[in-house]
Amino acid sequence: MNPGITIAKVLAGSWRETPQILNPSIDPSQAVSQILLKTGAASLAWRVLSKTEFKNNPNLACLRQANRMSLLDAAVHERETTRAFDYLRSVKVEPILCKGWSVARNYPERGLRPYGDIDLLIRPEEYSRAREALFDPSAPGLPIDLHDGAEDLMVDRTMDQLCERSRLVPLLSTEIRILGPEDHLRLLCIHMLKHGAFRPLWLCDIALEMESLPQEFDWDYFLSGSRKSTDWAICALGLAHEVLGASLGNWPVGERARSLPRWLAPALLKQWSAGEFYIIDTSPLRAHLFKPAELLRAIRLRWPNPIHATVELGAPFNELPRLPLQILDTVRRTVLFALRLARTKDIGE
Amino acid sequence: MNPKRRRDDLVVERLPEETLVYDLKRHKAYCLNVSSSLVWRHCDGKTNISDLARLLEKELSTPESEDMVKLALGELNSAGLLVPGEGEIPFAGGISRRAAVRRMGVAGVIGALIPTVVSFAAPTAASAVTCVADSNCKANPRAYVGLCCCKARRKCLATGKCSGAVC
Numbered sequence: 159m160n161p162g163i164t165i166a167k168v169l170a171g172s173w174r175e176t177p178q179i180l181n182p183s184i185d186p187s188q189a190v191s192q193i194l195l196k197t198g199a200a201s202l203a204w205r206v207l208s209k210t211e212f213k214n215n216p217n218l219a220c221l222r223q224a225n226r227m228s229l230l231d232a233a234v235h236e237r238e239t240t241r242a243f244d245y246l247r248s249v250k251v252e253p254i255l256c257k258g259w260s261v262a263r264n265y266p267e268r269g270l271r272p273y274g275d276i277d278l279l280i281r282p283e284e285y286s287r288a289r290e291a292l293f294d295p296s297a298p299g300l301p302i303d304l305h306d307g308a309e310d311l312m313v314d315r316t317m318d319q320l321c322e323r324s325r326l327v328p329l330l331s332t333e334i335r336i337l338g339p340e341d342h343l344r345l346l347c348i349h350m351l352k353h354g355a356f357r358p359l360w361l362c363d364i365a366l367e368m369e370s371l372p373q374e375f376d377w378d379y380f381l382s383g384s385r386k387s388t389d390w391a392i393c394a395l396g397l398a399h400e401v402l403g404a405s406l407g408n409w410p411v412g413e414r415a416r417s418l419p420r421w422l423a424p425a426l427l428k429q430w431s432a433g434e435f436y437i438i439d440t441s442p443l444r445a446h447l448f449k450p451a452e453l454l455r456a457i458r459l460r461w462p463n464p465i466h467a468t469v470e471l472g473a474p475f476n477e478l479p480r481l482p483l484q485i486l487d488t489v490r491r492t493v494l495f496a497l498r499l500a501r502t503k504d505i506g507e
Numbered sequence: 508m509n510p511k512r513r514r515d516d517l518v519v520e521r522l523p524e525e526t527l528v529y530d531l532k533r534h535k536a537y538c539l540n541v542s543s544s545l546v547w548r549h550c551d552g553k554t555n556i557s558d559l560a561r562l563l564e565k566e567l568s569t570p571e572s573e574d575m576v577k578l579a580l581g582e583l584n585s586a587g588l589l590v591p592g593e594g595e596i597p598f599a600g601g602i603s604r605r606a607a608v609r610r611m612g613v614a615g616v617i618g619a620l621i622p623t624v625v626s627f628a629a630p631t632a633a634s635a636v637t638c639v640a641d642s643n644c645k646a647n648p649r650a651y652v653g654l655c656c657c658k659a660r661r662k663c664l665a666t667g668k669c670s671g672a673v674c
Contacts (some may be wrong), residue, residue: 205509223627230536232530233518269520275643302647303640 160393161190162427164198165358170403175266178429188217193433194473197323198272198359200224213258229269235259240332243302244277249291249432252335253278254324256305256345260336260395261363263327264370271359275303282307285348313345314383340380343416347394348387354466354492355397356429365404369455377410393418393475397426417479423463434459462487510559511590528588531628536627537586542567542623544635547588548581556580569620604662606652641669 169185171178186207204221211219233505239259247254251310256277265271280288285306292304308317308490320359323338337345346367350360381388396415398404400423407411446452462470464480526544528537539547544620545566546559554562557578564571583589641656644663655662656669663669 224539226527226627227536229520229522230518230527233520234531237518275639289646297647300647301651303643304646343522 159184160427160431161187161193161419161433162430164190165193165203165430166401166427168194168203168208168331169199169207169358169362170401173265173270174205174369177206177209180206182211186212186218189433191218191221193430194358195220195224196433197430199226199357199358201270201363202359205267221355225269228272231273231351232262236330238300239276239334239452240330242278243296243332243334245300246278246288246291246299249287251280251284251288251291253280253288254320254335254337255279256337257349258333259329260327260342261346261367263329264366269343271363275301277303277305279305279308279320281318281321290455313341313348314387314446315341315344323415339367340370340376343371344380344383344387344391347391351390351394351465354429354463355394355426356432356434356463358430361394361402365398365402368398368404368406381411386472389414389475390469393422397423401426404456409506419475421464421477421480423473425480429463429465446469460488460491462491508592509555510583511549511592512547512550512583513588513590517588523654528586530587533587538623538625538627539583539626540620540623542569542575542620543579543582543624546576546622547583550580550583550589552590567620574580575620575622579624582622582624586626588624626637639663644669 164184164186167184168190170178186203191200191203194200200221201224204225207213207218207221208454211224229436239255243253243255256279258273258275262268262271262273265272272404278288283303288304292302301377307321308315313320320337320341322342324335325338326333327332336342342363346360346364350357350364353360355361378389392411392414395404395406395409395411399406399415400418406415409415446456462484464484467480467483468475470487471490472482473483512524516531518531521544522528524541526539528539529535530537538588542563545563549559549562558571560573563569563575569575580589594619639651639654639656642658644651644654644656645667648663648665648667651663659669
């Protein structure tokens with residue numbers, strides 16, 4: 159079975175209170191477990207596989223270990239997130255947490271997703287104060303990634319809109335400000351597509367959010383903004399439905415979400431099968447210029463997947479073939495690379 | 508002196524079959540199996556080795572074995588999970604793991620219950636990040652020092668420059 163399909167079957171419903179029983183015919187090989195490990199879905203997969211005969215399979219021991227690490231990492235990350243908020247509030251900065259714990263909080267168990275930076279959205283007028291505070295020698299050494307206003311977040315919303323709909327939720331001894339559910343879901347969708355949807359975990363995050371929407375979810379607001387971005391977001395919801403079985407309910411976007419372009423889900427599964435993506439897997443192309451074997455691999459990895467090429471070029475998700483977009487995106491990036499290389503050379507000379 | 512468990516700078520996650528501990532000072536993670544967890548949990552400075560052995564017998568249905576407690580305490584002590592006491596630590600010496608395991612086997616303790624404290628790779632908040640944006644290194648070097656800058660492919664230095672070793 160295609161590794162991408164196996165991953166989809168293992169992860170389907172893994173975010174629910176009671177995950178589904180895995181079909182015994184599905185055999186997650188070592189290669190699949192390595193992809194799950196590499197792309198951050200190991201804990202979720204372990205949650206499903208630990209309830210099957212695979213529990214004691216030595217090839218999957220790495221998933222169990224990743225789950226243990228995620229559990230501790232989650233506890234450490236929660237402390238760090240509260241420290242980041244306490245510290246920034248002490249200098250009169252009110253950040254909004256994006257992704258990270260604001261996604262993890264909805265999972266039924268702790269430690270089901272790994273953490274990276276603490277992504278904090280800062281109002282432009284508070285940004286320099288926040289930066290200065292983090293430069294201060296007394297600042298806690300925390301992995302904070304500051305985002306200067308809404309444009310930095312890749313969502314078509316104004317900062318005022320994001321702030322107005324943000325809300326406070328308790329975490330340990332403090333309250334954390336997170337995005338409103340509409341902005342949060344839209345951000346998860348656009349973020350996943352802009353990165354070529356290469357992490358299965360991101361689609362699980364979207365599926366989880368879809369099934370945790372509050373009664374008062376404002377669909378009109380969710381669907382407002384750029385029509386193209388809105389359609390991308392709906393297609394991301396459709397992918398979570400088609401690939402992972404997330405419920406679409408009777409939502410106003412159901413019709414579009416159920417009629418995805420035919421290439422979209424196969425492109426996603428093919429990307430998952432590859433288990434690598436140039437954003438995380440390779441160093442700059444110029445580092446391989448004089449090593450033919452490495453250069454070939456680096457070029458192959460840089461061939462954009464259809465989802466990434468479509469979003470990079472701002473094209474719609476329709477039935478037209480994706481190959482021209484993939485070629486165009488490659489040409490665009492090659493030109494940019496050549497320009498950068500020339501500029502570096504000029505500086506060097 | 509009765510054993511006392513360390514409480515400061517530890518993150519503890521209790522699971523049904525094991526306890527996970529992260530030492531925030533040493534940046535090390537440990538996995539305690541069910542018997543080690545039980546011993547560690549009851550190390551309150553008041554409970555002595557005989558009482559701990561009785562607790563193990565009661566909770567895990569093992570034969571009462573002070574060897575088992577001593578082995579657990581030795582492992583916990585090596586991992587730095589007990590408060591260092593004054594003078595000699597009475598429970599840490601005098602018994603090798605092999606000898607203790609053999610004696611416990613004779614006493615009928617099943618393998619899975621033999622106390623273990625296993626160290627595993629420490630999680631860090633940045634463990635999911637393969638590299639950090641160069642601007643992040645510049646903006647907040649204390650958080651990113653030692654990590655690889657994505658563009659420069661050199662390690663982030665405490666000065667906020669991506670000019671450390673090639674990575």
